[in-house]
Amino acid sequence: MSDYSCDALIIGSGQAGNPLAKALAEAGQTVILVEEAHLGGSCLNYGCVPTKTMLASAERMHQVCTADALGIRLGGVAQVDMPAVVARKDALLEKSRRGLRESLAPKHDNITVLHGQAAFVAPRKVRVQETATQTSEITAKQVFINTGTRAAIPDVPGLADVDYLTTTELLDVQEVPEHLLILGGGYIGLEFGQMFRRFGSRVTIIDTGSQVLEREDDDVCECLQTSLEADGIEFFLDAKARHVSRSAAGQLTITLDTKHGERRLHGTHLLVATGRQPNSDQLNLAVTGIKTDEKGYIQVDSRLQTNVRGVYALGDVHGGPQFTHLSYDDFRVVRDNLLHQGPRRSAKQRPLPYCVFTDPQLGRIGLSETQAKDAGVAYRVAKIPLHILSRAQHTGQHTGFWKVLVGADDRILGAALLGPEAGDIMTILQVAMAGRLRYQQLQNMVIAHPIWAEGLNVVWRDLK
Numbered sequence: 001m002s003d004y005s006c007d008a009l010i011i012g013s014g015q016a017g018n019p020l021a022k023a024l025a026e027a028g029q030t031v032i033l034v035e036e037a038h039l040g041g042s043c044l045n046y047g048c049v050p051t052k053t054m055l056a057s058a059e060r061m062h063q064v065c066t067a068d069a070l071g072i073r074l075g076g077v078a079q080v081d082m083p084a085v086v087a088r089k090d091a092l093l094e095k096s097r098r099g100l101r102e103s104l105a106p107k108h109d110n111i112t113v114l115h116g117q118a119a120f121v122a123p124r125k126v127r128v129q130e131t132a133t134q135t136s137e138i139t140a141k142q143v144f145i146n147t148g149t150r151a152a153i154p155d156v157p158g159l160a161d162v163d164y165l166t167t168t169e170l171l172d173v174q175e176v177p178e179h180l181l182i183l184g185g186g187y188i189g190l191e192f193g194q195m196f197r198r199f200g201s202r203v204t205i206i207d208t209g210s211q212v213l214e215r216e217d218d219d220v221c222e223c224l225q226t227s228l229e230a231d232g233i234e235f236f237l238d239a240k241a242r243h244v245s246r247s248a249a250g251q252l253t254i255t256l257d258t259k260h261g262e263r264r265l266h267g268t269h270l271l272v273a274t275g276r277q278p279n280s281d282q283l284n285l286a287v288t289g290i291k292t293d294e295k296g297y298i299q300v301d302s303r304l305q306t307n308v309r310g311v312y313a314l315g316d317v318h319g320g321p322q323f324t325h326l327s328y329d330d331f332r333v334v335r336d337n338l339l340h341q342g343p344r345r346s347a348k349q350r351p352l353p354y355c356v357f358t359d360p361q362l363g364r365i366g367l368s369e370t371q372a373k374d375a376g377v378a379y380r381v382a383k384i385p386l387h388i389l390s391r392a393q394h395t396g397q398h399t400g401f402w403k404v405l406v407g408a409d410d411r412i413l414g415a416a417l418l419g420p421e422a423g424d425i426m427t428i429l430q431v432a433m434a435g436r437l438r439y440q441q442l443q444n445m446v447i448a449h450p451i452w453a454e455g456l457n458v459v460w461r462d463l464k
């Protein structure tokens, strides 16, 4: 058994933990970072980075397959080399992990990285099982929990007996699945569904809800679903999986309860993408008195401190929207409040931009129409179909729309943009919101022709 003591113990090498380790070390603190898997957490190893890297391959495949419409004759049949797609992704992950590893312990004398699962033995004391025979105990002045989430597996009879996949396994698949069934039509279901459809799989998405992306406005969900159906993806909504089985010949069967009665779907692979659950259950929080909600998300205040003084929780493990950029902002909140002079920084009331990497891409910021209605906020809607924009006509990318909500004072309340580069255009609107610009300033701004952002001159044309 090794004993350590330090100023700061960080559990989990997630999107907040890594920059925090460096910032605290640079401020002269001794830091121990404990990680049970790869450095870099889910974004780097199993989430955003591998997904978006492989989506780039799927997008290229789609461009190749639709090149004919732009007058390009390729000849022959385009084929996906799945091992090469996965190897390209793995090479990027390895490079990123190496970069991160080098930026931590070797670069900073006062950062120690330990590999193993951490569990509390007292409020500011943690035990780490590094190997079967090597255990360490760490006592720290402050503890930062950044342990993220893992796939939540629904309680469907038979599911535990079939070799279902989560995104982690699907990102390593060596052959294109013949027929991919996906439980869950959220971010992961849609991004992975379209990716594998474009690699050549038949794809069926099943969701208990009545629309895909449960939190978005109806017109957004309908447009996205229609586009994905045009790609050949089948949807079963309002459908509850009652039983899952796999035959001796390897065929998967899911029995569904739907509004139209029982349906049986057959496939070769099953991706479970029904949301996430927090990695707080292995931390032995009971000995600390740290409060969680009923799902296990750690309760924090606006400065991300738990109810136990000196213990903080950052990133997905404290609940709320789960995005890399929010976890990274949690790092800024803790860093600024602990290390910097100046006004206190809060994790509440911050902007929530996000992007769904489908085609058409969804860029979202601020209030949706549904949220504005529910909150009783006075708003007007500016909405245009994408096909009226010059750029859409030049590129042949017509599918989608831009919708912007404007308040009584002519300032922007929120936006939902569906189309190419929607996330980047959304960010321009986010900047306009931060600068409290009135919509007329965008309407009358000189914008280079003919880029997508030129739509920011046009989108207001029917604003009532």
Ligand SMILES: Cc1cc2nc3c(=O)[nH]c(=O)nc-3n(C[C@H](O)[C@H](O)[C@H](O)COP(=O)(O)OP(=O)(O)OC[C@H]3O[C@@H](n4cnc5c(N)ncnc54)[C@H](O)[C@@H]3O)c2cc1C
Pocket: 011, 012, 013, 014, 015, 016, 017, 034, 035, 036, 037, 038, 039, 040, 041, 042, 043, 044, 046, 047, 048, 049, 051, 116, 117, 118, 119, 146, 147, 148, 149, 167, 188, 279, 282, 283, 314, 315, 316, 317, 322, 323, 324, 325, 327
């Ligand atoms: C497939 C997929 C795609 C995604 N795509 C996007 C995207 O495009 N954009 C976006 O913004 N977000 C995306 N996300 C979400 C994003 O990955 C997460 O919001 C983000 O990684 C959360 O970071 P975090 O700091 O909370 O912790 P994480 O990055 O989850 O890291 C937590 C770390 O803690 C470690 N750990 C857990 N328990 C222990 C323990 N007891 N002891 C030691 N170590 C422990 C884990 O091994 C892990 O490395 C995606 C997620 C998934 C699954």
Ligand SMILES: NC(=O)c1ccc[n+]([C@@H]2O[C@H](COP(=O)([O-])OP(=O)(O)OC[C@H]3O[C@@H](n4cnc5c(N)ncnc54)[C@H](O)[C@@H]3O)[C@@H](O)[C@H]2O)c1
Pocket: 154, 183, 184, 185, 186, 187, 188, 189, 191, 206, 207, 208, 209, 212, 213, 214, 239, 240, 241, 273, 274, 275, 276, 321, 322, 323, 354, 355, 356, 357
């Ligand atoms: N582009 C991005 O930023 C991005 C991409 C992927 C993941 N993520 C993050 O990862 C998180 C997890 O993604 P996710 O897609 O797993 O979750 P999600 O919460 O986005 O969607 C889960 C979906 O599963 C459905 N569902 C729940 N139980 C079900 C069941 N038993 N059978 C069928 N459907 C069921 C829900 O109705 C919902 O539509 C997201 O909340 C997001 O924060 C972000």
